[in-house]
Amino acid sequence: MSWINESGPYNGIVMSSRIRIARNIAGLPFPSIANREVSQKVVDMVRKSILESNSILSRDFDFIPLKNLKDVEKYVLVEKHLISPDLIERAEVAAALINHGEQISIMVNEEDHIRMQCIFPGFQVDKAWELLNKVDDIVEESIEYSFDENLGYLTSCPTNVGTGMRASVMMHLPGLVATNYINSVLHTISKVGLTARGLYGEGSEALGDIYQISNQITLGPSEEEIISNINIAVRQIMENEKMARQALVQSSKLEFEDSIWRALGILTHARKLSLQEFMSMLSQVRLGVDMGIINGIDVVTLNELMVKCQPAHLQAYIGREANAQELDVARADRVRKELSKVT
Amino acid sequence: MLCQQCQKRAATVHFTKIVNNHKTELYLCEECAKQKGDFKMFVPFSINDLLTGFLDMGKTAAPVGNQGLIRCKTCGMDFMQFRKLGRLGCQDCYKYFAEELNPVIKRVQGSIKHNGKVPRRAGVGLRLERQIQQLKAQLQKAIETEAFEEAARLRDQIRELEKQLGHL
Numbered sequence: 468m469s470w471i472n473e474s475g476p477y478n479g480i481v482m483s484s485r486i487r488i489a490r491n492i493a494g495l496p497f498p499s500i501a502n503r504e505v506s507q508k509v510v511d512m513v514r515k516s517i518l519e520s521n522s523i524l525s526r527d528f529d530f531i532p533l534k535n536l537k538d539v540e541k542y543v544l545v546e547k548h549l550i551s552p553d554l555i556e557r558a559e560v561a562a563a564l565i566n567h568g569e570q571i572s573i574m575v576n577e578e579d580h581i582r583m584q585c586i587f588p589g590f591q592v593d594k595a596w597e598l599l600n601k602v603d604d605i606v607e608e609s610i611e612y613s614f615d616e617n618l619g620y621l622t623s624c625p626t627n628v629g630t631g632m633r634a635s636v637m638m639h640l641p642g643l644v645a646t647n648y649i650n651s652v653l654h655t656i657s658k659v660g661l662t663a664r665g666l667y668g669e670g671s672e673a674l675g676d677i678y679q680i681s682n683q684i685t686l687g688p689s690e691e692e693i694i695s696n697i698n699i700a701v702r703q704i705m706e707n708e709k710m711a712r713q714a715l716v717q718s719s720k721l722e723f724e725d726s727i728w729r730a731l732g733i734l735t736h737a738r739k740l741s742l743q744e745f746m747s748m749l750s751q752v753r754l755g756v757d758m759g760i761i762n763g764i765d766v767v768t769l770n771e772l773m774v775k776c777q778p779a780h781l782q783a784y785i786g787r788e789a790n791a792q793e794l795d796v797a798r799a800d801r802v803r804k805e806l807s808k809v810t
Numbered sequence: 811m812l813c814q815q816c817q818k819r820a821a822t823v824h825f826t827k828i829v830n831n832h833k834t835e836l837y838l839c840e841e842c843a844k845q846k847g848d849f850k851m852f853v854p855f856s857i858n859d860l861l862t863g864f865l866d867m868g869k870t871a872a873p874v875g876n877q878g879l880i881r882c883k884t885c886g887m888d889f890m891q892f893r894k895l896g897r898l899g900c901q902d903c904y905k906y907f908a909e910e911l912n913p914v915i916k917r918v919q920g921s922i923k924h925n926g927k928v929p930r931r932a933g934v935g936l937r938l939e940r941q942i943q944q945l946k947a948q949l950q951k952a953i954e955t956e957a958f959e960e961a962a963r964l965r966d967q968i969r970e971l972e973k974q975l976g977h978l
Binding site for chain 1: 816841842885887895896897898899900901904911914915918919920921922923924925926927928929930931936
């Protein structure tokens with residue numbers, strides 16, 4: 468049930484639901500100052516806590532030391548949202564444990580000793596937490612966490628202390644972007660302790676009208692309260708997005724449908740596509756599919772296509788280093804090929 | 811001016827690199843600049859900046875000059891280092907920097923009381939510690955009221971719990 472190639476509830480607007488928690492091992496220095504020996508010890512402890520646990524989950528995980536991967540393979544994992552760019556910066560001492568279905572990943576020696584996450588397709592934050600909570604318990608069976616009665620789970624950066632939890636929901640919001648309502652939505656959620664980022668994390672721009680909504684505050688509210696806050700906000704944003712789409716149709720149905728069909732035309736016929744153009748055309752097509760204007764394609768196909776056409780995935784697809792121009796050609800190629808199966 | 815890399819789009823990013831006193835200047839378009847990757851594009855305001863901002867505002871207990879002297883006895887990090895790095899060195903930094911750090915945490919997080927999950931392992935210890943504290947208070951009362959039999963019973967109970975705590 469990976470977020471990339473399976474469908475989930477409210478998949479038309481909500482692309483994925485992700486929970487991440489930060490944990491550190493009691494008595495060991497945090498990764499920012501740990502030496503190689505300590506870092507290696509951390510990797511061994513976390514690997515054993517999963518692979519040698521009694522849980523049925525243990526057989527489901529691959530252990531991946533980052534230094535064994537080629538650059539392009541590392542960035543493929545980033546594009547799948549399974550590891551963070553920060554983990555790559557510490558590749559010498561970092562590792563990841565990823566389950567076969569690619570819903571759970573555990574990063575070792577990122578900013579904290581342990582960063583684990585669960586990512587599901589569509590809108591199912593609660594389910595993601597239910598599973599991640601279990602994984603957390605399994606790791607805790609053999610590892611004692613840094614924990615303080617008042618401050619909760621102690622993290623390398625005080626902005627994560629407490630629950631150590633970041634819940635984030637990835638949403639496709641072309642209606643709100645087109646009607647310019649997006650800024651007021653983002654402004655509003657910031658007032659209730661939530662924040663929005665682009666497709667690939669902090670600071671990345673909102674390519675393809677995709678926004679990740681997540682909590683800022685980690686200390687004070689319980690995990691369940693954090694999740695319930697974000698669920699309420701996401702439901703509201705979803706309603707707003709639907710209204711924005713209706714408003715666009717009502718103001719000019721012809722214009723609206725024309726831009727969707729043109730976008731499909733470009734994707735199915737272009738000979739070169741920059742990432743930016745690809746993402747914005749894909750956004751239109753996804754909108755058209757979700758609104759029943761384009762039939763025969765489903766949103767899962769488009770999610771998959773989106774990830775397959777990110778730079779590292781394309782590099783891997785071509786099988787060699789490629790410059791920007793070559794990537795654009797390969798992207799157009801791949802898009803035509805994938806869409807010709809369904810159109 | 812056109813981007814020096816792709817020669818197609820307008821250059822909007824001025825990129826200066828100094829290696830061994832040798833200065834290289836590049837004028838790139840946004841896209842090529844991003845793909846260059848050997849420098850970080852400016853990252854818009856994040857909560858980490860906010861944290862540093864709060865730290866720099868420095869309504870902390872110690873004068874700035876003394877902050878270098880506040881040191882974590884476990885890992886050796888001092889408060890100035892933390893301010894620069896934005897990351898703590900170990901779990902005990904929270905204890906040694908508490909006076910400076912807690913007000914900042916309060917401002918950024920809005921709270922300094924965790925109400926979420928408690929790890930089972932630490933949770934058991936916590937519960938035992940609280941129980942022991944309660945029993946010790948009772949013991950004190952028993953001694954004051956000269957209820958020696960009661961006091962002896964409480965003392966044994968405390969010893970038993972302390973033994974359990976030691977085994978965790």
